[in-house]
Amino acid sequence: MRQIHYILVTLLVAMATGAQGQENSNSATSRNLDLFSDIYKQLDLFYVDTLNADTVIGWGIRSMLRQVDPFTDFYPEDDDELRQMSTGKYAGIGCMVRYSSKEKRTVISEPYEGTPCQQAGLLAGDVLLSVDGHDTYALPVDKVSEMLRGEAGTSLDIKVRRGEEEKTFHVTRQTIQMPSVDYWGMLDDSVGYIFLEAFREGAFREVRDALGELRGQGARSLVLDLRGNGGGAVDECVNIASLFLPRGQHLMSTKGKLPSTNYDYRTALEPVDTLMPIVLMVDGGSASCSEILAGGMQDLDRAVLLGERTFGKGLVQSVRELDSGGTLKMTTCRYYIPSGRCIQAYDYRHLNADGSAKTLPDSLTHVFHTAGGREVRDGGGVMPDVKAQPDSLPTMIYDLTASDEFFAYTTRYAREHADSINPMTFTLSDREYADFVSYIQGSGLKFSRRSAELLHLLRRVSQSEGYADDAKAQFDALEEVFSKDVTADLEHFREPVKKALEDEIVLDACMQRGAIRRIAARDKNVKKAAEILRNKEEYNKILGK
Incomplete structure (x- = not known):
């Protein structure tokens, strides 16, 4: 009886402590929100210039979110960026644009295949002179991009300069769906290749269709290229994994502060081929869903990973619509792949002196094991089974x-x-x-040559330390190497x-x-x-x- 009484007292103390902790947290939140409101009111009343509330408070919101992690962000009510990122869809003419400092205008850098831009006859390099009669001279590229977008079905007139000739094109906007599979084909008579650029809406369907075509052409093995693939929709990722894994196979689980964020992801579709040999190609740009797919296939010994260490994003974001308008995308949980490891590489809550996120040294990571017993580690992205560096370039x-x-x-x-x-x-x-x-x-x-800049700095330092005369011959020889003109560089x-x-x-x-x-x-x-x-x-x- 005494023991039961002790347990009850302990539980009550724990509950009281937890309640007090929650109360203290709520009190601190309320106090700081009041402080923020008070500071802005003082600025609004007494600051020497008139302040725009949307701009100034927007600065405060973004500054706060930057302190959390790079993936948590706020999107205003009229901002379509989040939807485009997740689905790959937007209404426009279908091209990439860039700003030309020489022209002081926006130019078309890449028309997308099969879009209104290409079908109308616009080409890469066309200099945009006007959009619906509005001169684009010196306009920021994001402003011109905004002018090119609009409701699907609406039309616009685009005047361009191509070489010495000026042309006007009448273009009708459409809903543009950015593909996730940019290319697929046969590398030889038995090896297929798929380049998966992102896990956008429809990625599973595109990979499934490409795989079916490749198998029909005789592919008995597959290279799935995830290099530079920064991620996307988790459901698309799990469904792509289901093409190669038995139905019901555990691929990852998520764990967060709230029980509602804890979830076990398993393949839910019938596989296409659970035996086909696969090599997944990865690099430092492979992140998020790319790491879920690559790490999961590695943990299950289902594919060979080739390339470089992946980015190391073991965090999952959720989207919440705000009552006051706009959308908050925020990190709500970490994910764990089949071996039990979390591959998150960066600690955004503890920063280095230069402001960069701290990383866990390899020596402090933990060993996990694949289904077949191979050693793998957590805490630093996914290490490939076969390391392969790209060619280094000057x-x-x-x-x-x-x-x-x-x-x-x-x-x-x-x-x-x-x-x-x-x-x-x-x-x-x-x-x-x-x-x-x-x-x-x-x-x-x-x-601009960094080597020449450093040599100049070294000369100044050696001068202050009294060694300039002793090292003059060596400095002069290095300067001759580093001071080649553009023509010499292009030949070298x-x-x-x-x-x-x-x-x-x-x-x-x-x-x-x-x-x-x-x-x-x-x-x-x-x-x-x-x-x-x-x-x-x-x-x-x-x-x-």
């Missing part, structure tokens, strides 16, 4: 390909040679590459520049499907994935079978 390649000059050259070349460009065989001749070098040289394009890095140039021209002429088809056929890591699939003994050895 920084000048990134500067070059991002420049207006590079874009203007590739789009002009694509327009002038569109009928003769085959994505699988296209190459530039030596004369054409020399023409490109001359064009860039005449454009005045310059690259001829092969990677030429490859980037050819790939961009194919994208401009043959659009994304043609570009990915070309890249997949030439990618050394795609070839490595196919080699693993052709070698059944090596494939099984990697999976510990």
